[in-house]
Amino acid sequence: MTLRRMLKLSALTLITSFSLLAEEQAKTPNILFLLADDLGYGELGSYGQQTIKTPEIDNLADNGLKFTDFYAGNAVCAPSRAVLMTGKHAGHATIRGNKGIYADTGRWGRVSLRKDELTLGNMMQDAGYQTAFIGKWHLENPNDLDTWAYARGFDYAVQEQWQRADSKIYFDKTTHWINGVNDKKLYDYTEWDNIDEFRTNFATEYLDNIKSDDKPFFLVMSYRTPPPHEPMLRNKSMFSDKDWAEAEKHHARKITLWDKQVGRLIDHLKMIDEFDNTLIILTSDNGGHSAAGHDHKFFTSNGLLRGFKRDLYKGGIRVPHIAVWPGKIKPGVVSKHIGGFQDFMPTFAEVANISKPQFTDGISVLPIYLGKTNQQVEHKYLYWEQQRNSDPKKSLLRAIREGDWKAVQVGTANAIEIYNLKDDMSETTNLAKKYPEKVKRYRQLFADSSTYTAHFPYANE
Numbered sequence: 001m002t003l004r005r006m007l008k009l010s011a012l013t014l015i016t017s018f019s020l021l022a023e024e025q026a027k028t029p030n031i032l033f034l035l036a037d038d039l040g041y042g043e044l045g046s047y048g049q050q051t052i053k054t055p056e057i058d059n060l061a062d063n064g065l066k067f068t069d070f071y072a073g074n075a076v077c078a079p080s081r082a083v084l085m086t087g088k089h090a091g092h093a094t095i096r097g098n099k100g101i102y103a104d105t106g107r108w109g110r111v112s113l114r115k116d117e118l119t120l121g122n123m124m125q126d127a128g129y130q131t132a133f134i135g136k137w138h139l140e141n142p143n144d145l146d147t148w149a150y151a152r153g154f155d156y157a158v159q160e161q162w163q164r165a166d167s168k169i170y171f172d173k174t175t176h177w178i179n180g181v182n183d184k185k186l187y188d189y190t191e192w193d194n195i196d197e198f199r200t201n202f203a204t205e206y207l208d209n210i211k212s213d214d215k216p217f218f219l220v221m222s223y224r225t226p227p228p229h230e231p232m233l234r235n236k237s238m239f240s241d242k243d244w245a246e247a248e249k250h251h252a253r254k255i256t257l258w259d260k261q262v263g264r265l266i267d268h269l270k271m272i273d274e275f276d277n278t279l280i281i282l283t284s285d286n287g288g289h290s291a292a293g294h295d296h297k298f299f300t301s302n303g304l305l306r307g308f309k310r311d312l313y314k315g316g317i318r319v320p321h322i323a324v325w326p327g328k329i330k331p332g333v334v335s336k337h338i339g340g341f342q343d344f345m346p347t348f349a350e351v352a353n354i355s356k357p358q359f360t361d362g363i364s365v366l367p368i369y370l371g372k373t374n375q376q377v378e379h380k381y382l383y384w385e386q387q388r389n390s391d392p393k394k395s396l397l398r399a400i401r402e403g404d405w406k407a408v409q410v411g412t413a414n415a416i417e418i419y420n421l422k423d424d425m426s427e428t429t430n431l432a433k434k435y436p437e438k439v440k441r442y443r444q445l446f447a448d449s450s451t452y453t454a455h456f457p458y459a460n461e
């Protein structure tokens with residue numbers, strides 16, 4: 001080979017490398033958001049679970065970053081998902097409980113996201129993403145299709161709808177509605193391992209045949225696992241040799257089968273060659289539950305944390321948060337950063353290279369994802385508020401996490417409790433009497449953090 005030809009080849013190689021690099025840099029990543037329902041802080045092997053095995057998710061965690069102090073938007077489904085979808089914290093979100101009051105009738109019922117609220121789906125659409133949502137939405141008025149996921153920022157939406165509605169449409173809980181009520185498929189438990197296998201099929205179908213190749217995707221998988229709403233499973237032999245109550249066997253089966261489906265979706269992503277360009281998040285909408293005969297203490301579902309689903313003690317709100325992004329997120333990192341569901345909106349805005357919406361209370365955690373921890377902005381404090389359908393003296397719950405400190409008030413009739421999490425992660429010793437100035441400060445912060453919203457009348461009390 002002549003020297004001239006060698007130089008020409010080297011130059012060509014160099015140009016090709018540069019173009020590939022530019023192409024690689026310009027390629028906007030996909031985002032896959034895996035949302036469990038009522039999965040406790042301690043229900044994954046990677047978060048300390050000893051009995052139920054979650055090898056697929058543990059493998060995912062090993063390949064990414066794990067947060068220890070990350071919080072759901074609230075301690076029950078709808079208000080937590082409202083925080084996720086709007087980037088507003090629980091005192092600013094327009095949904096503060098699973099039911100709100102309608103002033104005209106005095107009835108407590110399901111409240112949808114306001115139609116003028118920009119959702120995470122809307123934001124990602126505006127950023128040039130194709131968006132998809134599969135599973136439990138829980139932010140709609142069942143009678144108003146304009147409040148369903150398909151109308152709220154998702155180009156493709158498969159939504160379960162099992163809340164009773166007043167309309168003529170009959171919402172069977174096995175029905176999965178595709179793009180509004182244009183199409184539907186019924187889930188028959190005898191044909192599948194679990195409902196999340198059925199849902200994962202929608203996801204693989206979406207990735208293979210529905211999404212286009214010219215835009216990145218934002219796919220939210222909203223699973224049914226592990227709450228008690230799935231009473232029937234085909235496989236009853238798993239764990240049958242255990243000396244456990246039937247409800248506990250059922251709980252363990254569900255998590256085991258769900259883990260398998262998460263693994264299946266990740267494998268599919270690898271098969272279609274999208275894994276390397278996808279940011280994958282796994283988290284839960286609130287802490288582990290005790291319902292339908294299942295006791296959250298049986299498998300230590302919430303680790304050493306106090307309380308469970310519905311509580312603003314940490315067992316109700318602290319959740320796993322695993323983030324994987326090949327080549328970007330360093331494997332095996334554990335972060336103690338204090339964050340919450342409102343942070344996903346600004347994080348995804350930054351990943352998509354757009355400005356975060358001004359109204360969000362969240363702070364992007366992208367610096368932590370990328371290992372630039374010195375650039376991470378901290379929250380001054382996190383605030384939660386939950387309103388229930390009865391007397392606020394008993395049912396207005398509020399909490400704050402500020403550094404090592406936690407303040408909790410369980411109804412306005414009860415005093416504010418104060419805990420120092422540094423020495424007392426299980427919130428067992430109320431230090432309110434010892435720190436009256438902190439009680440005063442948190443009372444003020446409770447009031448300052450809660451704004452008026454229709455349907456939840458106790459805000460700012």
Ligand SMILES: [Ca+2]
Nearest residue numbers: 037038077285
């Ligand atoms: Ca939930």
